[in-house]
Amino acid sequence: MLGLGILKGLSVTLQHFVETYLSDLKRFPHRYAPQGRAKRLHPTERGIFTLQYPEERLEMFPRFRGALMQLTNPETGIPKCTGCGICARSCPVGVIEVVRASEKKGGKFVPESYTWNLASCLFCGLCVESCPFGALYHTPEYELSTYGRQKGELIYDLDRLLAWGQKYAPDGVPPVEKEK
Amino acid sequence: MSREIYERLVEALPEASFEYLEEKDPAISVKTDDLFEVARYLKEDQGFDYLSAVTGVDYPDRFEVVYHLYSMKKGTRPLTLKVSASKEEPEVPSVTPIWPGANFQEREVYDLMGIRFVGHPDLKRILLWEGYKGHPLRKDFPLEGYQAIGQEEPS
């Protein structure tokens, strides 16, 4: 009535305006979170909410569905994948192509080629869910954009997936399995 | 509950013929010609004032249009009404005059399934563009190949 509601609204925005400076003061003289490891503002805290992306990054949750990786058995050094193709069949859009090698390696089937087409992936995780050998997992990798879409950029081959497996699960156990 | 309605329907509309389908969701099957009368009866006398969904299904031998009805006042579970249409010339009376909310849904079924709703005020494609050939939700719609945009169909 008579502008009181407008004044109320203005008081809310002014409060936010002032509180951002207070939160700045709190972290003064640092502008960014230490080592770029930002945390989301706690629900009871007020102030600047945004993260300054390239300088600060959120840590991904273990379940985060990022790019795919192929695990290697740390004891034998052979990929856990057997090239059975269940992941390819479970994929709703068909971004995975697997060819099983004609010869066994170390007494077990191995894939000859394995390609994952990032360009049309839904990141639904059904492939990971369906893998009976625990060979396929998600990485926390999310900065996947590239300038091209030929092989090696948007289309990932086995080597690249295995390399990511080595990086994120060197002991053969992905972060998701460790969370408990 | 659907059983009750079915019995009342049989009583109230003796000329029409119904069939009671005992399935997971019990349904009442109606002949195409009787649909409009049945719909009117259901709305005006049985209080089914709310039409939730209109669905077309392409069975191998027939098209079927499924209506899900509720009564707002009584807060009942849905009543399912089914109507069959012939494969060659699928035509079903429109229920838009009874439930205006059927307008877009019937257009959608017409668009994707190719079932004509007789008596619909403005039956034209809704999701696909004017001049699109074919009805994609039919089972015989080709799953491969392209159709160039802008191919005008003489209407």
Next chain:
Amino acid sequence: MPFLNDLFVNLSSWIHGFLAHFLPLWAADLVMMLFTIACLIAFAVTTIIFINWLERKVIGRIQDRYGPNRVGPLGILQCVADMIKMLTKEDITPAQADRLIFNLAPVMVVVPTFMVLAVIPFGRGMVAADLNVGFLYIMAVSSLTTIAILLAGWGSRNKYSLLGGVRVVAQMMSYEIPMVLSALGAIMLTGSLSMVSIVAGQSRVPFILLQPLGFLIYLTSAVAEVNRAPFDLPEAESEIIAGYHTEYSGIKYAMFLLAEYVNAFIVSAIAATLFLGGWQGPLLPSYIWFFLKAYAIYFVLMWLRGTLPRLRIDQLMGLAWRFLVPLALVNLLVMGLVITLTQRKGLFSLVLVSLVANGLIVAAVVIIYAFAIWRRRQVKVTT
């Protein structure tokens, strides 16, 4: 301190004296005039860059974010980057557009903006031209903007542009009236239309203390006059895309942007001059006081923009004609009475009586409003 206080005035007289050494007097005057104009234009361009940055910062803070912070320290160069981008963009003229009008409009919109700057006293003695019809000149010149915007909307041959143009005209013409009427209070108190005299008239007490109501009316209609939120209907992006400048791009679009921001600054500056005592103030140099006051009012504009949704066109017109114009008229009448009654009775009684009068007007408005609500309730109950 006196050195700082009269820095710009001394500078200009020094340059003038320097020029007079080897130029005839009239030539020196002419050069000085051109120099002043160049200064004003440079000032306008810097102002838009600074104000744009400031506005984005403030609104960013209101929305719990930093605002521009990538280009340059604190993002201060963001607007320079934007400017460069805008100036290097392709200049498009729609095929259907009326070329002459389409290209003329952006120029026509910028020129009055620069012209208005000439009569604003930025500090003690810092005014390009002290016209004896100062305020009237401002109103007259800024009415040219209306035509320019109408032409922009018309010349684009775009229905959204046309709608935006029509809205601008309706809005700017309606809000000119309460704006002038409320400013007349200050003019009556001084007895002069000259901006310099108005500032001089406030040496003892700023006019906001004498007519807070007039100030509020002025501020409201000024916000509407420069198409700022919550009255930014001519460029309401959720309704008519970008209104009259939908079809403009590149440098022509930049001109509209420039005019818009500088106009917003100008109305803040005029409000500061008319009601807050202009450059008057203790301790600090006069021009700093002026900018402090002007930016304080500009902050209110930004704050409003960060908070409020916009009105609908009929509500906007209703606000002007049903509320602001009658209120401004009543305020003018009461102020006239107050001034006549308290003539030669001293400053204190003038302040007291005018505050009481303002309070009475507000009380009357509240009572009328409450009565209207009560009536509406009665009607509702009976039906």
Next chain:
Amino acid sequence: MIPLSWYLTVAAILFSLGLYGALARRNAIAILMGIELMLNAVNINLVAFWRYITPQEFIGQVFAIFVITVAAAEAAIGLALILAIYRHRQTINVEEIDLMKW
């Protein structure tokens, strides 16, 4: 000092141009514009006479103001009429507006 006759000459030319516009054009709005030009010419005369002949009395300026007032009123009414006619007849060509009643 600019001679008074210069102003009067300019005013005379403006007036004649306005007269031509008012009498020769078919578009009602164009006719209105011609009339505005004529009024402006008159105003120049009024102000020039004030400045050169009676600078102490403000009669010339006062009447110029009245002329402007009348011009504003005339424009408002004229354009309202034009719009009303346009709405009924779909034309603002004065040659086609020849009925007393429509």
Next chain:
Amino acid sequence: MTLLQIAFLIISAVTILAALGVVVGRNILRNALALILAFLGVAALYLLLEATFLAAVQVLIYVGAIAVLILFAIMLTERLMKQERATNEQWWVVLVASALLAAILIFLVGAVEWQVTPTEIGGDPIANLGRALLTTYVLPFEVASLLLLMALVGAIIIAREREEA
């Protein structure tokens, strides 16, 4: 030739050319733009005559209000923008008559010996003007305001759409 005279010549040339643009040409919108220019030129002439208040009023009323009204009317009747002929059949008669009128007027202006009193304007011209308006000429002033009010009401009534019968 003083600076003022040069300024006068430039301004009046622009004004007259603009006025010419108002009456010739087919595109009525361009005519209206020329009209605005002519109004501005007249305002500049007022400035030369030291009638600052009138100059401001000229811009405010003629450019800010009347020209906008005219532009608006043109836009609302936009379909007639491209008519084949801008003038009526008697245009050459009018042309001759106007030219004749202009010739006579200019001749008269040159023939008459004007009684010029080249004095300065005393005091504050705006204050004096205000005083004149509200004392000596208060009756015409009131009449003019009444006229404006009537014009306002009349314009609204005429332009308002009739209720459909």
Next chain:
Amino acid sequence: MQRVETGLRTETITVNMGPQHPSTHGVFRMIVTLDGETIVDLEPVMGYLHRCQEKIGERNTYLQNIPYTDRLDYICSMSNNMAYVMAVEKLAQIEVPERAEYIRIIMVELTRIVNHAVAIGALLNDLGCFFTPMLYALEERERILDLFEMASGSRMMCNYMRFGGVRYDLPPGFMPELKSVVAALPAFIDEFERLLTENEIVLARCQNVGVLPPDMAIAYSCTGPLLRASGVNYDIRKVDSYSIYDRFDFDVVTETNCDVYDRYLVRIGEMRQSVRILEQALEQIPEGEVSVKLPRVFKPPEGDVYHRIESPKGELGFYLVSDGGTNPYRYKIRSPTFINLTVLPELCKGHKVADVVAILGSIDIVLGEVDR
């Protein structure tokens, strides 16, 4: 340009609002016939985002359809999941473990809060707020999306629910986080209300705009907040209680003025009710299994089934016909906003252009769901 030739008195102009228009929330087009600024006629045109979801649904296996439901209404993927999963469970008669039911309800109610906050923010954007309410809403949404990401691995395309339960149990650290978020929600809603509810401009723009009388709302099959703002006390969670909603104590929010403002109020009220449900669910949630074991090749029995839930936008139903194979024979989505749009032309006639965007914003459409 098309003119109404009957009266010759008024000149109407036809304006295309959309498909690329700032306030149509996506690629939606309205052919608006204007008389001045007043709407004479309005025709919605949609299909610019049509992706043949239903046809794809017939190609996919039942499981593969779950990620596709995420992409229907991409703001509320959890509730889309739930509607589809429950329809399949009804078809195959699968019992769901109790803990899974609670997890589902927590997720769906969080989704409701997200959706309503964003809907109000978007509505205010359409009304011309310079993003401030929208960004405040997004702040709260970020916190909730963090929870989703923690549990399911993705912020928006959750793909979390499975037939007979959910994909995984809640991760460690989820419950304390959820508790602090839920505890802070009332304060957020209060602040939102302080910012907007009494704001005169919001009142002026929203009250008595787009009035939808209750009988008309029913006739046009409106659902969700749109229906309840028209004073119809109809909430599927109460009327046709599914899952375990009968265990919670909450009210159905209705308003009586049927206008845009009441839709706003209903959304605010539902957010508060969702907080109530969440608080109760947090207390009651048991330990235990979260999913049942299903055969690797899942083939539900023959038959057809329709299941509906109260999604944040209204009644979301899935009609599935199974021929006993691995794929649905027919997969039909009854999307709430598509059907709510039927009433748009009726709501808009006689209002101003500016009201169209307000009305459209108050219907709260998501084009992914309208066009499917």
